[in-house]
Structure formats: C-alpha cells, structure tokens
Amino acid sequence: MKKVRVGAGSASWPDCKDSAWDVAKNGDVDYLSFDHLAELTMAILERQKARDPKRGYIPDVIPLMRGLLPIWKEKDKHFRVASNGGGANPEQCAEEVLKLSQELNLGGIKIGVITGDDLPLSRIDELRAQGLKLKNMDTGEEDIDRIRDKLLATYVYIGADKIIEAYGGGANLVIGGRLADNALYCANFMHPFGWKYEDEYWDRIGAAIITGHLLECSSWSAGTCSNLWEEVPEPWHTGFPIAEMDETGEVIITKTPNSGGLVRELSLKEHLVYEVHDPHNYIMPDGIADITTIKLEQVGKDRVKISKLGDAPRGKRRPDMLKLCLAYDDGYISEYTSVIPGPNVFQKAERVKEFIHKRLEYLGLKPREVLIQLIGYDSLWGPTAGPPECEPNELGVRVAFKCNTIVEARECRVECGSLNWEASPVGTAFGNAPADRPVFALWSTLIPREAVPLNLEIKEVK
Amino acid sequence: MAKKVQLGDICWYRSGDKGDISNIGLMAKDEKAYEIIKKQVTPERVKAHFKDWVKGDVVIYPMDNLQSLEIVMYEALGGGATKTLRVDQTGKAMGNALAKMEVEVD
Numbered sequence: 001m002k003k004v005r006v007g008a009g010s011a012s013w014p015d016c017k018d019s020a021w022d023v024a025k026n027g028d029v030d031y032l033s034f035d036h037l038a039e040l041t042m043a044i045l046e047r048q049k050a051r052d053p054k055r056g057y058i059p060d061v062i063p064l065m066r067g068l069l070p071i072w073k074e075k076d077k078h079f080r081v082a083s084n085g086g087g088a089n090p091e092q093c094a095e096e097v098l099k100l101s102q103e104l105n106l107g108g109i110k111i112g113v114i115t116g117d118d119l120p121l122s123r124i125d126e127l128r129a130q131g132l133k134l135k136n137m138d139t140g141e142e143d144i145d146r147i148r149d150k151l152l153a154t155y156v157y158i159g160a161d162k163i164i165e166a167y168g169g170g171a172n173l174v175i176g177g178r179l180a181d182n183a184l185y186c187a188n189f190m191h192p193f194g195w196k197y198e199d200e201y202w203d204r205i206g207a208a209i210i211t212g213h214l215l216e217c218s219s220w221s222a223g224t225c226s227n228l229w230e231e232v233p234e235p236w237h238t239g240f241p242i243a244e245m246d247e248t249g250e251v252i253i254t255k256t257p258n259s260g261g262l263v264r265e266l267s268l269k270e271h272l273v274y275e276v277h278d279p280h281n282y283i284m285p286d287g288i289a290d291i292t293t294i295k296l297e298q299v300g301k302d303r304v305k306i307s308k309l310g311d312a313p314r315g316k317r318r319p320d321m322l323k324l325c326l327a328y329d330d331g332y333i334s335e336y337t338s339v340i341p342g343p344n345v346f347q348k349a350e351r352v353k354e355f356i357h358k359r360l361e362y363l364g365l366k367p368r369e370v371l372i373q374l375i376g377y378d379s380l381w382g383p384t385a386g387p388p389e390c391e392p393n394e395l396g397v398r399v400a401f402k403c404n405t406i407v408e409a410r411e412c413r414v415e416c417g418s419l420n421w422e423a424s425p426v427g428t429a430f431g432n433a434p435a436d437r438p439v440f441a442l443w444s445t446l447i448p449r450e451a452v453p454l455n456l457e458i459k460e461v462k
Numbered sequence: 463m464a465k466k467v468q469l470g471d472i473c474w475y476r477s478g479d480k481g482d483i484s485n486i487g488l489m490a491k492d493e494k495a496y497e498i499i500k501k502q503v504t505p506e507r508v509k510a511h512f513k514d515w516v517k518g519d520v521v522i523y524p525m526d527n528l529q530s531l532e533i534v535m536y537e538a539l540g541g542g543a544t545k546t547l548r549v550d551q552t553g554k555a556m557g558n559a560l561a562k563m564e565v566e567v568d
Contacts, residue, residue: 039481040544138481227474266474273487273530275478279523292527309527330545371547380555383513384562400547440544442481
C-alpha cells in the first residue's frame, strides 16, 4: 500500500532549526511543513510591512532555508516544503529564498507563492456595504464600527487548496501567509493520495486533520512541555514528529532515531486534547474532524499507530465559511517586577501593593486596568493559589498596567512600578523593565469562502 | 468517609488558549480515574475552583476514546493572550491550577 511520510518543521517564530534539518536529513520524508504564525503575528508583520515594503515576512525563514536547501539537494530534491512564513509579504519572502538558492547554486527550484489571505481594509468596508455583518464570533457583538478606526490588519485562515494546486504545478516549495497551521499538513496528505473536497474523502481528510494537529506544534507531540518531563530523554534536541500515513488514513507517528524526546501514546494524547475545544467538531478550513473516532496503540519504540475506532467517520464536509481575524489597536501595557526578601515577605508584599494603589491615586493616574501578582505565590495560580503552605525566602511583586496611550503606560510604570520596593524595608528593582508594548486585540468573525479570492504564482530559478 | 485526592494525583493535563478561551485537556491515568473525573469534574465545580479568573461559561466534553475530558472555559484569560495583564498570557498553567482541585475516591 502506498505510504507518505510527512515531517514537522516548526511550530512558532522561532523554533529549533536543528530539529527541522534533522527531519529533512534523517527522516526520509516526502513533505515537510513550517508553521510560524501565532494568533496575532500577522498584525505585527502587517505593521512591519507598512513601514518597509521589503519586510513583513518571518525573517527566520532565510537562515532556516540556508540550512535546509542544501539537504534538499543532497536528497535529490525529493521532498516538498510548505510554509506560512511569508506572513504579510509572501512575495518578498519568495524573492529572498530565490536569491538564496542562486547564492547556493541551487538551480531547478520552483516556488509557489500564495496571496490573497490578507484583505485590505477597504475590502472590509465593501463587504459590509454588501450586507455582511461580521459579527464577533467570541462575544456576539455586532457593532464593528466601534473598532473600525483602530483596525491594523485583517487576515483569513485559508486551507490547503492552493498548496495542492502549487504542488500539482510542480512547486518544490510553497510560501504563503495566513495558511492555517493545519492546512500546511493537510495538503501533504491530500496531494499524494489525490483526495478531493468530495463526500467519499471527508473521513480520510478527517484523519489528515487529526494528524496535522499532532504535527503542527512540532516537538509538543514528542515530549516537550510534557507530563513525562522527568523521563524524556535529551529534550535539548527533541525530534520533531513524522507521520507515515497510508491511503486509508491510518498513520504511524514517529521521529528520527538519534534525536531526543519520545513518541508515546501519552505524548500524543497530550496533544490530541490540546486546544481542540469541541472534540467532535474540530473545525479547520479543509474539513471538520472528530477526535473521538480514533484509537492509539504503541507499536514500537517511538512509534504509535492511530487508527479508526469504529465505523464513525473521522471527518465531515469542510465549512462554507472561513475564519476572518481583524486585529485592532487597543492601548498599551507596561509592567515591572521588584523582588522582596523575607522574613515576613507576604506582609511586605502587601505594603508594596498598597504603595502602588495609593500612589496611583495620589498622582491622579488612571490606568484602565491594574494587576498585581506575586511571583512565587499566585502569578500563575491566581485565585486557585489557596493559603500559602510555607513562607518563601523571597517574592517577586509584578505589577502590570493597561492604558490608552504609551505615555500613560510609561508614567504608571515609572511612578508606581520602579520605586515601589521602597515601601518594604529592603528590596530590589534595578533591572530593566520589559519594553512598554502595544496591545493588539482580535475581532474574530466568519467570511464566505468565495469572498476570499486567492492567487497562486509559481516562480522559478532555472 | 470517602478519601479525597487532588486531580493531579490521578490525571495528566495540558492547557492552552484561543482568544479569551482557556482549554484544559484532563487525561485520566486509568479507567477508574476516568470514571471519577467524568462524574465529579463538572462545569459548576470547575468554575467555582477558578473563582473570578473564569468569568464565562464552562463546557466539558468527555472523550471516552482517550479517557480524557476537554474542559473549555470562556472569558478565562483576562482578555486573551495579547490583552491580558497576567504573567501566564496563554493559560499554559491553567491545567496545573485545576490539578489542585479535589475529588473523592472510594
């Protein structure tokens, strides 16, 4: 039976380059995908592009490709690569990769460039004029006028269609913008097996989506951030997962033999429950997967088989609507941490908290929000922390402010953050504060698939 | 009287985010633990455990095939990763926080 091997290349900006190169070199893969975009990375990249039209893509793509392309040549140009590292500027990213391949004397490379996922703000007005409500899918709010003047960037999570088309056109490497993390992997199963967006394939596309979910966070399926942390071997070079799928959608998840990390039923289970929300309806642009329809079985060291549990289909028809994100400006955050030593460290920290609140009041400063947390006690635990079980040697007092302007954010930090340790008999706060930062807020909504025309161009170095 | 244990004694966990939604995957270590969490980890109890950190609804999806619960908590991250003032912007430690909740075992 025909089998396809698909490797994970990255899950963020940045990720471990050496692990991606290891998959390319030692993973015997047919396809390798790179996801670089978190929820609001596109807003940051759109801003960079607005300042400089030659920026707006993920800069790490270039050093990554510098290591990857020679391996690709060494492997007789066998594997294909999909990446969303183009961010807000896939054309420029492709140009830079083409330049690099010339520098490396790599002829015969075809790069597919996908554009159209980021919509100009004028397009949003057009769609609204046509009667599209753009209701906020998280809050139900309909009054988008409230944020219209603050909009920074709009982008649509797009599916695998254009990647498959690019592969069909002979592309070795496909670069796009807000290609959904999952779509970068779905394409790698749909293309070689010839699966179409038609009734007979939804079950197998469901299997591709579930497998894509296991690959798209790279090392997270192979023992990083794991409950097994004590026994995970050599996490400093954890192998990225590799999926070996057959044409029924049955798949074995594994990794390269000499890398760190592990692939176990539990390491995969950890990721199958991660950020999926309704497990019966894991909605992706290429289909809707049902994660309750599969079973896991350890079939060897670092090899776990995922197969169908019963007769229920693993996937359903893809949605008619795509997710559209509108990123908007929502003020500034500043923060400061001072460190207070014991004894009586909790009482001292209370005195510091009082200093912050009273000094804000005394100076007439009115941040929109203030949060004070004690590092060493409740900064990660919040109200679940419970009464302290022991007296720590020291506590960090971290205060964060949210303000409408960067001037106010800075003033709160300087006046009420960096001096607050003086309220305790001794403390320290001489380090640099993290930079005051803009807040990008997100308005998520849905847009009909046909309202997002996409473009594919194939560029070539002969 | 029934003996009490913390969820962290009988489960593994991993948590993440999507906007202002926090999601915790709670994986039972064995069949018996799964029966316990399926019965005792309810939306009401989870919401009460997190107090004012979780302002919206809590929805729990059982996954019998993985002996796990998918716990979805709305308005739970102080506005979401880029808006929140919390240290744990993406709710990665929300699973640890839930693991301290107590359940009864026979």
